[in-house]
Amino acid sequence: MNAPNERSAELAGIGEARLRKEDARFIQGKGNYVDDIKLPGMLFLDVVRSPLAHARIKRIDTSKAKAIPGVLAVLTAEDLKPLKLHWMPTLAGDVQAVLADDKVCFQMQEVAVVVADDRYIAADGVEAVEVEYEELPALVDAKAALAPDAPVIREDIADRSEGAHGPRSHPNHIFTWEAGDRAAADAAFAAAEVTVAQDMLYPRVHPCPLETCGCVASFDPVRGELTTWMTSQAPHIVRTVVGLLSGLPESKIRIISPDIGGGFGNKVGVYPGYVCAIVASIVLGRPVKWIEDRIENISTTAFARDYHMSGELAATRDGRITGMRVKVIADHGAFNSHAQPTKWPAGLFSICSGSYDIPAAYARVDGVYTNKAPGGVAYRCSFRVTEAVYVIERLIDVLAQKLSIDKAEIRRRNFIHREQFPYTSAFGWQYDSGDYERGLQKVLEAVDYEALRAEQAAKRADPDCPTLMGIGICTFTEIVGAGPSKACDVLGVGMFDSCEIRVHPDGSAIARMGTINQGQGHPTTYAQIIATELGIPSDRITIEEGDTSTAPYGLGTYGSRSTPVGGAATAMAARKVHAKARKIAASLLEVGEADLEWEIDRFQVRGDPERAKTMKEIAWAAYQHAPSGEEHGLEASYYYDPPNFTYPFGSYLAVVDIDRATGETKVRRFYALDDCGTRINPMIIEGQIHGGLTEGFAVAMGQQMPFDAQGNLLGNTLMDYFLPTAVETPHWETDFTVTPSPHHPIGAKGVAESPHVGSIPCFSNAVADAFAHLGVTHLEMPHSAYRVWRQLHASGVAL
Amino acid sequence: MSTRTVTMSVNGEQRRAEVEDRTLLIHFLREQLNLTGPHIGCETSHCGACTVDLNGVSVKSCTVLAVQCEGAEVLTVEGLAEGGVLHAVQEGFHQQHGLQCGFCTPGMLVRSYRLLQDNPDPTEEEIRAGISGNLCRCTGYQNIVKAIQYAAKRLKEAQSVSA
Numbered sequence: 036m037n038a039p040n041e042r043s044a045e046l047a048g049i050g051e052a053r054l055r056k057e058d059a060r061f062i063q064g065k066g067n068y069v070d071d072i073k074l075p076g077m078l079f080l081d082v083v084r085s086p087l088a089h090a091r092i093k094r095i096d097t098s099k100a101k102a103i104p105g106v107l108a109v110l111t112a113e114d115l116k117p118l119k120l121h122w123m124p125t126l127a128g129d130v131q132a133v134l135a136d137d138k139v140c141f142q143m144q145e146v147a148v149v150v151a152d153d154r155y156i157a158a159d160g161v162e163a164v165e166v167e168y169e170e171l172p173a174l175v176d177a178k179a180a181l182a183p184d185a186p187v188i189r190e191d192i193a194d195r196s197e198g199a200h201g202p203r204s205h206p207n208h209i210f211t212w213e214a215g216d217r218a219a220a221d222a223a224f225a226a227a228e229v230t231v232a233q234d235m236l237y238p239r240v241h242p243c244p245l246e247t248c249g250c251v252a253s254f255d256p257v258r259g260e261l262t263t264w265m266t267s268q269a270p271h272i273v274r275t276v277v278g279l280l281s282g283l284p285e286s287k288i289r290i291i292s293p294d295i296g297g298g299f300g301n302k303v304g305v306y307p308g309y310v311c312a313i314v315a316s317i318v319l320g321r322p323v324k325w326i327e328d329r330i331e332n333i334s335t336t337a338f339a340r341d342y343h344m345s346g347e348l349a350a351t352r353d354g355r356i357t358g359m360r361v362k363v364i365a366d367h368g369a370f371n372s373h374a375q376p377t378k379w380p381a382g383l384f385s386i387c388s389g390s391y392d393i394p395a396a397y398a399r400v401d402g403v404y405t406n407k408a409p410g411g412v413a414y415r416c417s418f419r420v421t422e423a424v425y426v427i428e429r430l431i432d433v434l435a436q437k438l439s440i441d442k443a444e445i446r447r448r449n450f451i452h453r454e455q456f457p458y459t460s461a462f463g464w465q466y467d468s469g470d471y472e473r474g475l476q477k478v479l480e481a482v483d484y485e486a487l488r489a490e491q492a493a494k495r496a497d498p499d500c501p502t503l504m505g506i507g508i509c510t511f512t513e514i515v516g517a518g519p520s521k522a523c524d525v526l527g528v529g530m531f532d533s534c535e536i537r538v539h540p541d542g543s544a545i546a547r548m549g550t551i552n553q554g555q556g557h558p559t560t561y562a563q564i565i566a567t568e569l570g571i572p573s574d575r576i577t578i579e580e581g582d583t584s585t586a587p588y589g590l591g592t593y594g595s596r597s598t599p600v601g602g603a604a605t606a607m608a609a610r611k612v613h614a615k616a617r618k619i620a621a622s623l624l625e626v627g628e629a630d631l632e633w634e635i636d637r638f639q640v641r642g643d644p645e646r647a648k649t650m651k652e653i654a655w656a657a658y659q660h661a662p663s664g665e666e667h668g669l670e671a672s673y674y675y676d677p678p679n680f681t682y683p684f685g686s687y688l689a690v691v692d693i694d695r696a697t698g699e700t701k702v703r704r705f706y707a708l709d710d711c712g713t714r715i716n717p718m719i720i721e722g723q724i725h726g727g728l729t730e731g732f733a734v735a736m737g738q739q740m741p742f743d744a745q746g747n748l749l750g751n752t753l754m755d756y757f758l759p760t761a762v763e764t765p766h767w768e769t770d771f772t773v774t775p776s777p778h779h780p781i782g783a784k785g786v787a788e789s790p791h792v793g794s795i796p797c798f799s800n801a802v803a804d805a806f807a808h809l810g811v812t813h814l815e816m817p818h819s820a821y822r823v824w825r826q827l828h829a830s831g832v833a834l
Numbered sequence: 835m836s837t838r839t840v841t842m843s844v845n846g847e848q849r850r851a852e853v854e855d856r857t858l859l860i861h862f863l864r865e866q867l868n869l870t871g872p873h874i875g876c877e878t879s880h881c882g883a884c885t886v887d888l889n890g891v892s893v894k895s896c897t898v899l900a901v902q903c904e905g906a907e908v909l910t911v912e913g914l915a916e917g918g919v920l921h922a923v924q925e926g927f928h929q930q931h932g933l934q935c936g937f938c939t940p941g942m943l944v945r946s947y948r949l950l951q952d953n954p955d956p957t958e959e960e961i962r963a964g965i966s967g968n969l970c971r972c973t974g975y976q977n978i979v980k981a982i983q984y985a986a987k988r989l990k991e992a993q994s995v996s997a
């Protein structure tokens with residue numbers, strides 16, 4: 036019998052830096068992404084898009100396109116009308132045109148689709164479709180959306196005074212959402228010794244995973260069954276939506292998310308391309324593939340952010356925050372199709388009091404329509420949490436500067452202290468656990484913060500110093516793992532998640548989940564949870580996700596919900612299996628269940644460890660002769676409805692050197708300490724953090740989607756849209772503390788989004804800090820060399 | 835659309851096929867030869883997901899016509915392993931967690947392979963510059979750098995053994 040710690044290591048369970056099981060296929064070119072799927076008779080669909088942001092469609096002539104050999108069909112809104120599919124419901128209680136009906140409301144909007152024998156012919160067909168437009172004035176500036184004379188974007192709902200989230204005050208008004216206690220916050224401001232205010236724009240950006248969106252729809256007219264492979268982060272809810280739209284029973288719809296080349300929020304929604312491919316397959320009786328190209332991806336499928344925020348803090352003279360107010364104009368584009376829990380039009384934005392004990396707070400978000408693409412997804416973050424963290428982490432720096440208090444010190448003065456958890460914020464969130472001082476302290480020591488500040492002071496004193504040095508700190512708290520079904524649903528479906536485990540007779544196992552991997556390492560880490568819970572080596576556990584016909588229903592992977600919700604379901608399903616295994620062991624060993632002890636991979640008789648049954652033996656027995664009163668087999672499923680969200684947190688510190696001649700910002704050092712509770716696989720966590728920091732770096736330093744006054748998107752290729760290469764990407768230093776979540780079965784909180792959420796304000800804080808001695812409190816993102824160079828000139832410090 | 839016959843060696847195998855003049859190498863590989871390792875991330879030669887080795891040089895196969903490859907030698911990710919044994923770069927990416935979603939990986943691997951052929955002992959800076967034509971949205975590159983360093987070490991060890 037091998038020693039317990041050897042057995043434990045052999046299992047490669049929770050806490051082990053286990054190498055990834057799924058790598059083998061990817062490193063050999065054997066991944067199975069949606070564009071790799073090839074079916075007999077498959078056709079290709081391509082989309083005719085509007086060159087104008089706002090225009091009436093006068094005429095569409097498809098005859099030339101239809102005449103091209105190899106073009107099988109051209110569909111417009113007129114063709115979808117009899118099927119009532121020219122509009123579709125969105126996840127946010129609005130409707131969206133599948134193909135433009137009478138007018139187009141954003142540049143690159145879907146106007147018609149061409150279905151052809153291959154992608155080249157389909158592209159020829161798109162070229163040949165003639166569309167005549169009458170241009171209308173475009174509304175680009177969200178802040179002007181509610182002006183009395185603003186162009187009306189959505190004529191279809193212009194006269195509706197009630198929207199999905201309450202009254203509407205203007206044809207371009209989508210919703211007004213409020214949180215916190217306005218009167219209490221106003222009172223805090225009235226009584227405040229000091230107040231600060233800062234406007235800031237979180238620009239429109241795009242998640243831009245390396246693989247674009249796409250699908251292969253295959254309708255079998257004989258069986259009446261629809262199978263669709265789709266790059267979806269939420270295949271089960273897509274099945275429900277497709278059922279609603281098509282009238283097919285869900286039992287005849289199978290959505291399969293194959294390998295996904297990154298999601299980051301871009302692959303949550305249901306897009307017109309999917310609907311058109313499905314319709315085309317049903318109409319033509321052949322499989323139809325639609326894959327968007329990069330320009331279509333950036334231009335049309337699910338942008339993120341676009342929050343015009345005005346934040347204020349009230350405080351005492353010694354820097355203790357007494358109140359917070361935030362107002363936001365949220366640019367949702369032409370249709371409200373952001374992907375959030377249905378009841379939360381501004382997501383979880385009211386986490387914006389952050390890591391600080393703020394007694395009174397109020398937030399208001401007004402969503403408006405503009406002539407831009409719809410979306411508003413959570414780009415590597417929980418719903419609107421990035422925006423929330425940005426506003427508080429910027430404001431606290433502005434306050435520190437006003438009061439000449441050190442930026443680490445002001446955070447310490449306002450932290451929610453360890454003994455205050457569980458803590459209820461002024462917005463009503465119940466923070467599960469935290470230890471903010473410890474994390475910040477560890478970071479400050481690791482980088483020798485005092486020395487850095489001394490170096491900065493010396494550099495500021497030297498007029499010839501070629502650089503401005505900035506130190507950015509961010510001590511963020513996230514809210515992830517949506518979510519408790521009493522608070523969160525998508526189209527009425529509660530946001531639980533699920534796991535089903537089957538242990539086979541030989542003691543190996545398969546587990547299927549309602550979540551879906553996009554590179555986060557699910558096939559590796561879920562197996563580790565089961566290994567620890569059940570004593571089965573991870574290498575003998577297969578994880579499957581993404582096929583709605585085999586996996587239990589789940590809400591999918593976004594908003595860092597896989598570990599908090601799916602991981603919890605996994606542990607709970609394993610515990611059900613474990614309970615049955617205990618019964619079988621007791622029967623085999625002829626003792627009472629209470630006389631058994633669990634020891635890594637076996638039950639042994641208390642006080643007589645030689646009498647034991649391993650999980651492998653129990654599995655065999657479960658199929659051989661079940662104990663009386665028990666069914667055969669060894670399996671269980673669990674639908675986990677989380678009692679609360681989880682609240683991962685971290686302390687980040689960036690040191691930047693800005694070239695006074697060129698405005699280029701060099702990240703000298705970036706130190707990221709994360710606390711995600713229990714750590715399942717440190718190697719994967721570190722990888723997720725590197726990736727999230729890099730995406731955060733991209734957002735802070737270069738990403739944006741600029742529009743001209745006509746609503747033309749000025750940067751929709753990878754030439755213009757900043758994705759950092761290995762050369763620009765800084766070197767990352769990572770660290771951690773562990774403060775388990777008290778309500779999660781294994782104490783885990785989720786981690787992959789923290790580095791994105793936390794690093795963006797950290798970079799902005801560092802850049803602003805470089806100018807702090809010059810009276811600058813804020814610079815708008817992205818901090819491109821050009822913008823920083825302009826600030827150098829404005830501040831009179833350019834070389 | 836006019837077509838012509840092209841002949842090229844792909845992963846050491848002679849392949850002959852009829853292609854349209856306008857067929858891109860990436861589409862030829864993926865759709866006619868069913869080599870779906872190389873991916874399409876942009877079609878504008880920015881992302882590098884489609885990187886293959888063409889006559890000993892890394893190229894973005896979305897920006898090469900199949901007809902330009904007449905008589906050429908093409909290597910894709912599918913041809914890196916030999917006799918069922920993974921190439922050192924493949925092993926390195928696995929060992930050092932140099933991939934997440936895996937979409938950039940085939941291009942990264944083929945690029946890394948060529949980088950190490952050209953420069954068997956690269957510095958970190960040379961590695962970063964050497965893979966700067968290949969974008970990765972998931973890893974932040976740090977572990978990819980480590981993976982390539984791992985492979986460089988492996989290849990050197992193998993060489994000293996054979997020498």
Ligand code: FES
Pocket residue numbers: 873874875876877878879880881882883884885894895896897
């Ligand atoms: S697809 Fe060729 S470089 Fe992006």
Ligand code: FES
Pocket residue numbers: 245296297554932933934935936937938939969970971972973
């Ligand atoms: S691993 Fe996903 S793009 Fe590189």
